[in-house]
Amino acid sequence: MPELPEVETVRQGLEAAMVGARLEAVEQRRPDLRFPFPERFTERLTGRRVEALRRRAKYLIADLDGADVLVMHLGMSGSFSIEQACGPIPGAGGKNSLHNHVTFDLSTGARIVYNDPRRFGFMQLIPRPEFSAHPLFKNIGIEPLGDEFDGQALARLFAGKTNSLKTALLDQSLIAGLGNIYVCEALHRAGLSPRRSAASLAGKNGGPSKRATLLARVIREVLEEAVAAGGSSLRDHRKTDGALGYFQHSLRVYGRDHEPCARCGSKVGRITQSGRATFYCGGCQR
DNA sequence: AGTTGCACCTGGCTGC
DNA sequence: TGCAGCCAGGTGCAAC
Numbered sequence: 305m306p307e308l309p310e311v312e313t314v315r316q317g318l319e320a321a322m323v324g325a326r327l328e329a330v331e332q333r334r335p336d337l338r339f340p341f342p343e344r345f346t347e348r349l350t351g352r353r354v355e356a357l358r359r360r361a362k363y364l365i366a367d368l369d370g371a372d373v374l375v376m377h378l379g380m381s382g383s384f385s386i387e388q389a390c391g392p393i394p395g396a397g398g399k400n401s402l403h404n405h406v407t408f409d410l411s412t413g414a415r416i417v418y419n420d421p422r423r424f425g426f427m428q429l430i431p432r433p434e435f436s437a438h439p440l441f442k443n444i445g446i447e448p449l450g451d452e453f454d455g456q457a458l459a460r461l462f463a464g465k466t467n468s469l470k471t472a473l474l475d476q477s478l479i480a481g482l483g484n485i486y487v488c489e490a491l492h493r494a495g496l497s498p499r500r501s502a503a504s505l506a507g508k509n510g511g512p513s514k515r516a517t518l519l520a521r522v523i524r525e526v527l528e529e530a531v532a533a534g535g536s537s538l539r540d541h542r543k544t545d546g547a548l549g550y551f552q553h554s555l556r557v558y559g560r561d562h563e564p565c566a567r568c569g570s571k572v573g574r575i576t577q578s579g580r581a582t583f584y585c586g587g588c589q590r
Numbered sequence: 591a592g593t594t595g596c597a598c599c600t601g602g603c604t605g606c
Numbered sequence: 607t608g609c610a611g612c613c614a615g616g617t618g619c620a621a622c
Binding site: 306307362377425476483484485486535539540580 | 613
């Protein structure tokens, strides 16, 4: 499910429910998701107060009042819902409760439920002093909604790359948080072919190319619009209150192969790059 | 060192 | 109706 806008939508919902609250009970219903849960997972969380809920790339990061930082990743199909501990809502958000793997009962009376059918998500507890040097985070690239992200940064990151523009944009060690949907959408908005080389965005004599400046601008634009819409609900994504995001209605190429391009009328095509579907318009993306 | 391909899972859809 | 096959929003790791 989740790329940056979906994770950010979830973060906003969880932040409102969790920050300032204490974890009164934590239930872990299986030994692992994508990875085994950390040692003494429930014990280390029980009684802790959530001081902040941040996002870095596609990770949710809960700062706790104890020794650990709780890191959560939604994988492909993870979602959180907020329910009332006393009044179970069967099938809330349309999810199969078989796949409810973790619940947090909060001091406010709210219950946070993590559901993940494919179990590509995971949770980690990292001792605070080790956090910034942790392998999960030390290799993560620039935040595309951050102040430092612009055409200059993009051009510098892509200089000398031998892979395609599409593949480079998906590389989390370069830019953090883009996934298949928003890469396809940003490339269409910028009129750039996903097949051109990443290095072709690098500027001459040190400065950013016009293409790099444009691409950085539309990446920011498409992500901001998607966050404002609550993300794209193609299959699993729901906000923490169970409501659907609605950015999928604004997608111009993703999932629209064989449809006419909204900009030039050519037929939107689909190819495979690095084993993943790419949707693009050969008529206006060069 | 940088890139590519596969593996990890379940569920939903298509076509026979 | 049933079932085989394919596809899906991500990413760590082995192999080139």
